[in-house]
Amino acid sequence: MSSEQNKKAEGVKGSKKARASAARLAAVQSIYAIDVGELSASHVIDDVLVRRQGQMLEDEEMVTPDGLLYKKIVNGVQQQRENLFEITEPSCPRLKAGSLEPLLASIILAGSYELLAHEDIDAPIIINEYINVTHAFYAGQEAKMVNGVLDAIGKLLR
DSSP: OOHHHHHHHHTOOSOHHHHHHHHHHHHHHHHHHHHHHOOOHHHHHHHHHHHTTTOEETTEEOOOOOHHHHHHHHHHHHHHHHHHHHHHTTTOHHHHHTOSOHHHHHHHHHHHHHHHHOTTSOHHHHHHHHHHHHHHHOSSTHHHHHHHHHHHHHHHHO
């Protein structure tokens, strides 16, 4: 069986880049669900990885998230939460104070975690990915805020 046939047999859909983007979007949604719904990370991870397989959006099958990247981000944010609050406080004090809208907080936490943990990925690539995630949820100035916060964190960490 060819690698393309293997991917289809496993339900994997999308390029490596598209799968990474899907993982980041799913991770932000999961972090939000964990925080707002007070659910366990393992419950949310299992649900997303099973539920997302073959899911349709506008008559097309959704891209399969990169499961490893997705799990790393969700678990990493949960394990590093206090550290991430400290790292983000200078550029976004509202996050630690709990006064930032929960979805924006989830985006910033996920992006900050990746800037901290994934030194093998250039900071501008990570920042751009989270700007795109922000655009998936917001049409206003939120993307500029996410860009500014993650850019400051990237400069601090790298």
